Amino acid sequence: MKIGLCLGGGGSRGYAHIGAIKALTKAGIKIDIVNGTSIGAIIGGMYALYQDVDEMTALVKRATAAVNVNHFNLFQHSKEGPSFLQDWLTEAICDVAALRKSIQSHKNNLKALRILFDEARFEDTKIPFSAVTMDIMTGKTVVIKKGKLVDGVVASASIPGIFPPVARGKKLLVDGYVLANIPVPELRRQGADFIISIGLEEKPDKNYQNGVDLIYYVESIKQKQLDKWAIAESDFHINIDMSKFDATHFENHAVAIERGYSSVKKSIPQLMKKLEINNV
Amino acid sequence: MSEPITLLLGGTGIKGIASIGVLQSMRKNRVKIKKIIAAGISAPISAQYALGDDPELLTQEFTQFFVENNRALWGLEQLTGILMSHQRRRDNFSYFLRERLYCHANFHSNGVLSWETVEPLIARLFGDKSFSDLQIPLAVSAINLKRAELVLIEKGKLRGILKASMAFPGILPPVVYGKMELVSSTVYSELPLDGITKQDAPVIAIDLPDTFRGRSPQTLLEVISIVDDIRSQYIKKKLITNSDYIFQLEGMKKFRWGDYRQIPQIVAQAYKETNRLLDKIALP
Numbered sequence: 001m002k003i004g005l006c007l008g009g010g011g012s013r014g015y016a017h018i019g020a021i022k023a024l025t026k027a028g029i030k031i032d033i034v035n036g037t038s039i040g041a042i043i044g045g046m047y048a049l050y051q052d053v054d055e056m057t058a059l060v061k062r063a064t065a066a067v068n069v070n071h072f073n074l075f076q077h078s079k080e081g082p083s084f085l086q087d088w089l090t091e092a093i094c095d096v097a098a099l100r101k102s103i104q105s106h107k108n109n110l111k112a113l114r115i116l117f118d119e120a121r122f123e124d125t126k127i128p129f130s131a132v133t134m135d136i137m138t139g140k141t142v143v144i145k146k147g148k149l150v151d152g153v154v155a156s157a158s159i160p161g162i163f164p165p166v167a168r169g170k171k172l173l174v175d176g177y178v179l180a181n182i183p184v185p186e187l188r189r190q191g192a193d194f195i196i197s198i199g200l201e202e203k204p205d206k207n208y209q210n211g212v213d214l215i216y217y218v219e220s221i222k223q224k225q226l227d228k229w230a231i232a233e234s235d236f237h238i239n240i241d242m243s244k245f246d247a248t249h250f251e252n253h254a255v256a257i258e259r260g261y262s263s264v265k266k267s268i269p270q271l272m273k274k275l276e277i278n279n280v
Numbered sequence: 281m282s283e284p285i286t287l288l289l290g291g292t293g294i295k296g297i298a299s300i301g302v303l304q305s306m307r308k309n310r311v312k313i314k315k316i317i318a319a320g321i322s323a324p325i326s327a328q329y330a331l332g333d334d335p336e337l338l339t340q341e342f343t344q345f346f347v348e349n350n351r352a353l354w355g356l357e358q359l360t361g362i363l364m365s366h367q368r369r370r371d372n373f374s375y376f377l378r379e380r381l382y383c384h385a386n387f388h389s390n391g392v393l394s395w396e397t398v399e400p401l402i403a404r405l406f407g408d409k410s411f412s413d414l415q416i417p418l419a420v421s422a423i424n425l426k427r428a429e430l431v432l433i434e435k436g437k438l439r440g441i442l443k444a445s446m447a448f449p450g451i452l453p454p455v456v457y458g459k460m461e462l463v464s465s466t467v468y469s470e471l472p473l474d475g476i477t478k479q480d481a482p483v484i485a486i487d488l489p490d491t492f493r494g495r496s497p498q499t500l501l502e503v504i505s506i507v508d509d510i511r512s513q514y515i516k517k518k519l520i521t522n523s524d525y526i527f528q529l530e531g532m533k534k535f536r537w538g539d540y541r542q543i544p545q546i547v548a549q550a551y552k553e554t555n556r557l558l559d560k561i562a563l564p
Contacts, residue, residue: 097380178511179514206426
């Protein structure tokens with residue numbers, strides 16, 4: 001019986017997946033196949049390639065130190081109201097929004113991903129791994145299982161609007177979170193018999209102050225529904241409460257890893273029982 | 281066609297005006313409607329129908345409204361250019377302006393338009409009327425922002441909830457309704473499919489198919505619009521199986537959500553297609 005591990009997206013909150021994997025491996029649970037979306041694909045790909053939590057942690061530290069620039073503070077409202085710089089940047093973003101496909105390029109992403117994966121390919125991983133993306137030309141989820149890991153994972157983490165879509169043949173790929181933030185059905189289709197899924201819980205910010213906040217808030221309601229459908233197909237779902245953890249602060253990886261570890265550790269007894277019932 | 285049906289009406293933006301044609305066809309074919317569940321602009325159309333008025337009157341009302349408010353609604357018509365990159369020239373300055381306007385308005389306020397433009401029309405059409413004045417039961421779908429959930433309103437004054445049904449985030453500000461703050465549920469799913477109960481059967485859902493597929497987006501706003509739409513369409517597809525009959529009005533693909541100059545054509549197309557689809561099925 002194949003045990004599958006499905007890792008959900010959620011920006012820097014996803015470093016909690018490293019802690020989650022640490023707790024699962026410490027409990028002696030052997031993962032046979034892994035998939036993930038966005039940061040879930042990054043961590044899932046590393047796990048499939050290295051099978052070593054310490055090495056993963058060291059690489060994450062290196063990559064974060066090399067490229068981490070937090071561009072997203074602009075969107076956080078301060079009590080004093082927007083600063084001159086914020087106002088100016090907002091205007092600049094409106095120009096960008098009407099002229100380009102995204103606020104940032106993939107330059108930094110690719111630099112970080114090359115530190116994590118170098119030239120490794122999907123075919124090189126020690127257990128089967130797939131990265132989940134979405135094609136905006138057809139509106140369908142696309143699962144990548146071949147080629148360079150960097151190329152597959154960068155598409156899976158191309159948050160629409162923030163990073164440009166990745167062209168692959170006739171497809172235009174963006175972050176798989178659009179339809180499959182926790183890609184359980186996709187892992188099932190790849191042959192996993194018992195799926196452990198891990199989601200990164202966030203609470204939608206009800207403090208909407210403008211139309212952009214409001215659109216984002218409504219999207220989070222849709223996200224909740226889509227996640228609910230995906231989780232329903234999982235055999236054992238663990239929700240790591242990351243609601244107080246800012247998804248843009250990649251430098252806080254140690255805190256996220258620890259939270260992932262302690263959260264999943266608590267669920268291990270229940271998981272073992274479920275595995276036993278299913279004769280795994 | 282003796283058994284009364286529940287009619288499910290929705291549609292994004294102006295496209296929801298197709299509901300006028302749908303209701304005209306239902307009336308012509310003597311389909312008995314026991315309840316209407318509506319979202320978006322379909323909610324005021326359904327309310328007016330449920331009051332016993334001729335839906336055709338609304339075609340004239342809406343057409344006139346958009347003619348009178350052409351200047352104020354410039355942003356809306358311009359915005360409809362989103363998702364039309366196949367037709368636009370890259371150096372089109374007007375296109376740049378409309379996207380910039382949308383972005384600017386939404387960073388500085390709760391939408392491109394204000395209620396001052398739309399409120400008088402709702403007030404004139406519905407005055408102080410309540411749900412209890414309706415001859416056909418109506419349930420209006422909206423999103424309750426405070427609880428992040430979908431709600432169905434079936435009681436109280438019509439005006440507030442009908443406004444809320446049209447409060448499309450990014451276009452019009454949310455509406456305070458009692459203790460709730462509401463926006464249109466069409467951004468979640470074009471059709472209020474969550475509102476169907478067993479008692480509503482048989483249900484006819486009027487689906488207005490999407491148009492965006494296969495177009496390469498050129499700007500950030502186009503990318504975001506496509507992504508939002510893909511998610512709404514996916515949710516609709518998952519939930520639409522709750523309906524007994526799905527009427528897909530394929531001809532609606534040629535219209536856009538801001539096509540307010542095409543209202544009579546939208547209504548005529550919906551009327552024609554609903555007639556054809558009613559002929560095809562044998563209702564119990």
